[in-house]
């Protein structure tokens with residue numbers, strides 16, 4: 108009843124091309140932002156913030172990244188973990204780089220964390236372009252195998268070359284403590300979860316907005332055109348090479364930032380093991396369940412996959428049931444498996460599409476016409 | 477809405493009505509194309525003149541689609557040359573042909589199924605859009621201005637093709653006839669100099685065919701767009717084309733006005749199964 112667009116007329120193309128052309132959607136979106144920025148930090152306890160919200164936000168960035176490449180541009184990738192690792196190690200190298208020493212200053216000086224994250228993204232974008240080259244020749248399954256090679260090669264590289272870990276003997280390296288503003292620590296053991304959460308949330312909002320914007324501009328359309336029919340895209344003048352490599356670049360930029368955020372804002376340590384092939388699959392499952400080619404789907408998928416294990420571990424206990432841990436982890440696999448098959452066969456556009464259908468129904472309710 | 481169809485482009489001041497046929501704009505000379513043992517085209521030559529509607533006809537498998545594919549750089553013939561505006565065109569990629577002003581539609585609809593009709597048409601203008609990645613991510617200033625300017629142009633095409641009601645519908649859900657129309661819209665969006673249409677009316681009912689003929693002739697009048705079209709319906713061909721090229725088994729049988737071609741004995745033989 109209340110979700111209606113009746114009476115909302117668009118007087119200009121600018122108004123029609125807004126992200127949320129329907130007023131109610133706009134209000135819902137701003138409310139959600141207000142809750143996430145103001146209410147959540149006040150109510151959520153630190154444990155929840157550090158173990159659920161932060162990893163959820165980090166994985167949302169990764170899933171946005173993969174959705175750009177796979178959901179929008181149609182290039183299947185299993186290298187997400189490798190690209191995230193690249194971001195994490197790039198951020199580590201950048202954050203421990205003593206600019207002072209390099210330029211012969213008296214004081215040691217470090218890059219600001221904002222530039223560390225940006226730099227990690229840019230470096231990963233370059234690596235992504237490199238490993239995206241095969242996409243000019245091969246598609247689908249074969250491309251997936253090629254990106255799998257990237258996954259293994261990159262992790263092997265970070266494991267084997269001691270320069271990446273600054274010659275640390277233990278192999279596990281921790282994120283150095285850095286300040287966001289004077290007095291506000293953002294990384295390292297002293298950083299407060301609320302600070303990390305708010306920083307990460309801002310990052311997520313900006314990146315999601317950027318992705319959404321690009322999808323309503325020419326590059327986004329070029330990606331979707333390549334995805335839907337590459338030959339026709341080329342015949343109307345889209346250059347396949349540039350377009351595909353741009354998708355690899357932007358996607359890897361997002362994955363790189365996600366990797367850096369995982370290491371610096373979530374676990375606090377940089378280790379290749381955290382970015383294994385399992386992560387690549389997990390992110391792929393997120394976009395399949397959430398919705399291929401949907402910004403909102405990236406979030407729904409990330410929420411679903413990060414929250415399901417939590418629900419499965421805590422849900423039965425809250426209900427007074429006592430299910431052994433190993434059964435719960437089996438259950439998790441079974442639910443994921445079933446859902447992935449369901450979405451691949453029945454609804455390739457995932458949860459986001461189901462949500463849209465629900466909204467369409469609501470728009471017409473209670474009159475079906 | 478009753479905006480005059482599409483008249484904001486270079487041809488704003490031009491009078492409506494058929495433009496006089498001009499110089500040769502595209503010329504194919506001695507084209508031979510083989511796929512392994514299959515000779516799709518053998519020694520084909522003909523000219524396309526500015527502002528004309530040229531029909532290519534012939535039985536199934538005659539090599540008509542292959543001819544269009546040669547013109548827009550999708551197939552590379554083993555022998556022969558293509559001259560575009562007087563210059564020999566060396567081996568080029570289809571996207572280069574698009575940028576050189578040659579657009580086309582396909583025999584089997586080749587729309588972007590996951591995108592709306594509007595987005596499909598907007599994609600036809602992609603080559604003209606220049607805003608940077610960062611501009612687009614911010615959707616600020618240049619990117620937004622560009623989007624809106626091109627949207628205005630595409631809306632005129634949408635008005636012209638009478639598909640206002642379906643502009644936001646994903647094309648995969650549209651009926652066949654409308655999909656053909658959207659595909660024409662996408663090709664028109666590029667404001668091509670030469671438009672290649674591969675069986676634009678195939679599978680349509682009489683009414684849809686009439687609409688499509690009207691659109692083709694209007695485009696030809698309004699913009700002077702040169703058209704090369706493949707069509708099986710002889711009635712349509714006789715009505716709308718200025719000149720006809722007849723292919724059969726990859727060879728050119730005849731080339732002339734519809735009237736000349738219709739009375740050509742070879743053509744009659746081929747069409748009446750006189751092999």
Ligand SMILES: Nc1ncnc2c1ncn2[C@@H]1O[C@H](COP(=O)(O)OP(=O)(O)OP(=O)(O)O)[C@@H](O)[C@H]1O
Nearest residue numbers: 511514516534535536537538539540541542543583
């Ligand atoms: N890519 C290709 N590979 C192999 N053979 C091809 C290819 N394209 C066309 N051919 C062959 O070339 C010949 C001409 O095909 P073409 O599609 O040009 O015919 P057409 O005149 O468009 O026929 P129709 O009226 O059925 O569309 C056919 O024998 C076809 O099998």
Ligand SMILES: [Mg+2]
Nearest residue numbers: 540541542583
């Ligand atoms: Mg054909």
